[in-house]
Each structure stands twice: as structure tokens, then as C-alpha cells.
Amino acid sequence: MVAITWFRDDLRLADNAALSAAAKDPDGIVALYVLDDETAEVRPLGSAARWWLHESLQQLERSLATYSIPLILRRGPAEQVLTEVVSEVGATAVHWNRRYGAARALDARLKESLTARGITAHSYPGNLLFEPWTVANSSGDPYAVYSAFWRACLSSPEPDHPLPIPTTLIPGGQQPYSEDLTAWNLQPVTPRWWNGFHDRWVPGEAKALEKLTHFLERAVTRYHEERDFPARSATSELSPHLRFGEISPRTIWHISRAANQEVEVFLSELGWREFAWHTAYAFPDLHQRSLNQKYQDFPWRKGAGDEVQAWQRGNTGYGIVDAGMRELWQTGFMHNRVRMVAASFLTKNLLVDWRVGEEWFWDTLVDADEASNPFNWQWVAGCGRDASPYFRIFNPQTQQKKFDHDGLYVNCWAPESANLEPVVDLSHSRSEALAAYESIRH
């Protein structure tokens, strides 16, 4: 009679409510991860995120091994796999931390079917600071404007303190078989396009905590002034760790607050992450549909294949865009300011549908998540919640002068970009974009 802890976007032992609850079972636990590329509501991970997942699962495996608990890996539709594992081990309970995007429909179905079989299914908060249904405007609807949303969050009860790693963690007697992580081929042997990722990243819970500590000691005091400068290493780079739940937002919240530093601007960025997830909770098809209805008729350009390819490869002839796109390809990451400029360039100068860019980022970002990615693409394109107005078009040359005036960033990633023929004229494309916007404005 064991309890299953079903790990999903929470690859950590600390502040893991599902694990802490399962640990109370005197008969021990089975730790399960399911790679589900088949269920309709689960968006299959992109290639860069799969690289991260491989590393992160290895780290989790090591952490659990110190308690003699194996991490059971299975691949397949989660409903089927979970049902099988429950039967194999004779589990009486399954515990998981909540997901807030489209996959919550799957979780709801599972809860119902497990309960019908007499197995208790418990879900817990843990991947957000505030549960989406607890933050609503006076009409009971989700907030549409970030500033009002974050004010409401800040006047809500503070997020709970993080839970420690359970003091007793024991393996359930009967452990089922596990698949081989390497056989999942999350890091394809050829081509090893992800080779450079190892130079930049060390996935896993221990590193996430170390990075937070380092950031609070060294960078948070200059964060509000320097976070927009891509060459300055002034941000936390915690996003992929948060994406895979190697650290919980409430751990970040409480450790930051206790650090005796000016942390409010930093925490307000976590607020954008919350806003994106609360939006995805209300609109689970966020990556497929412009939230602003008017944009259903936007005259996006068709047949821009060559320009899209130049953008993807960092060959547009605009330094900051090219540097960002190459950084992304080589490291799985791009600085936030540069993401905004690169996204604006695609959607406004090239007039390409934001979904094309969202898909590319989804495949190439190690931190790609199903809320922040489409939310921010819609924000830049002007069709999302509290979005930047469409007529505000980032000029990549002005942005480069302002945020990379010494050229450190561009010279690091795309030194020869200045010699490339620009794929588009900025002033002409700007006028075209504004005309396109006018056509749907009324």
C-alpha cells in the first residue's frame, strides 16, 4: 500500500507539497515521472527544453537515490501510464502538484477516474505564488491589466513559507520497472546542436538555489538599473529552473524578502510570470489564438519563408536581433530585452504572425513555458493582455544604441552582422505595419 508522487513541472525535493504529503505514508513512496507526448492537452516539449529535462531528471534521480528511492520513468499517455503504475504497485494514493495550463483538464479526468477506483488523488499548490482562482477583479473575472493584478496579489495573504525536504523519505516496498532515460533520446546524438548548452547551464535543484543566493548577494542591488542591458549579467537567469520547478516561486519570494535588499522590482518580474500563468489558466489556448479578437483578421504576411529563416539564423543584418537569435540557438536562452526586440522585428518589421515566432522560441528556449512564451509574444505583437500597443514598434538600431552602446553583446554573438545586407528597410516596414494595424483597428 504505497503512495505515488507524480513529478511533473516540479523536479525538486524541497517545497514539494506532493512529495511531503506522500512521505507521510508509512509504506513508502513510488516516485514517478511520465513523458507524455501523446495526450492532446499536453503540449510536447520543444527540443531545447527536452535537453534540460534530461539533465534535470538525472539530478532528481541522484537526489532521490540518497534516500534509496528510484525515479521511475515511463513514457506514454499519462492517463494510461498512471493507471498501469497504480495497479502494478497497488497504490492507495497519488499525489501531484498542480498544473495550470491546458493539462489541468487531464488532471481533472485522472482525479475522477482514480477516485472512482477507490484511490485517493490529491493535488497541491506549489508552482505559483497565488492560486489563479484567488486573484480576481471586483466582477470576479481575471485581471486584464498587470498593475492592478500585481497590486491585488500584493494585498493578498503572503505566499506560504516553503516546505523543507521531508525528514523521512522511504521507498515503497514494491518498485515497478523504469525505462532508460537515454533511450528517450531527449538529447539526440546527431546533430549535437545542443553542445554549447553545457557551457552555460547546470540544471537541477542545487544549482537553482545556488544561483538565487549568488544573484541576491551580487546582482539584485543593481537589477532595477541594469536588467535591460544584455551584456551585463544583471538578471537571475532562474527562468529555466523555474520552468522545470527545480526551485519554487515561493522559495524565491521568501529567500529574497529575507535578504535585506531592495528586491521589489525583482519580485515584480515574478509577478509577470504569475500574470502569464493566471492568463493561461483563463485562456488555455493562449498559444493558438490572439486574445484581442480584432487580431483574428490581421493581415499577416504569407510567403515570408526566406525572411523568417534569416531571422531564425540571425542573418537579418540588424546586430541586436542577430546576436539574440544566435545566442538563442547556441545557448537556449536570450535576454529579455533582446527577446522583445527580436519578437517585435518579426511581427512588425517582417509582419509575420506571432505564432510563427512563438513556435520557434518554443522549440529553442530552455525556459519555454506554455504561459510565459505565448503571453509575451502576444504582448509584443499587441494582441494580448495589457499588451504593448501595436503602433509601438521597437527600432532595433535605437535599441542597440541604448542597451548595447559599447557593442559588447553584439560583438560577442554576431560580430559580422553589420556586413550583412538588411532583410528589410526599417522605415518602410514600419509604415506597412502601421497601415496593417489601421486596417483592423475599428
Ligand SMILES: Cc1cc2nc3c(=O)[nH]c(=O)nc-3n(C[C@H](O)[C@H](O)[C@H](O)COP(=O)(O)OP(=O)(O)OC[C@H]3O[C@@H](n4cnc5c(N)ncnc54)[C@H](O)[C@@H]3O)c2cc1C
Ligand atoms: C517574446 C518573449 C518570449 C518569452 N518567453 C518566455 C518563456 O518561454 N519562458 C519564460 O520563463 N519567460 C519568457 N519570457 C520572459 C522573459 O524574457 C524571461 O522570463 C527572462 O528573460 C528570464 O531571464 P531571468 O530568469 O534572468 O529573468 P529575471 O529578470 O531574473 O526575472 C526573474 C523571473 O521573473 C520571471 N519573468 C521575468 N520577466 C518575465 C516576463 N516578461 N514574463 C514572464 N515571466 C517573467 C521569470 O520567471 C524570471 O526567471 C519571454 C519574453 C519575451 C519578450
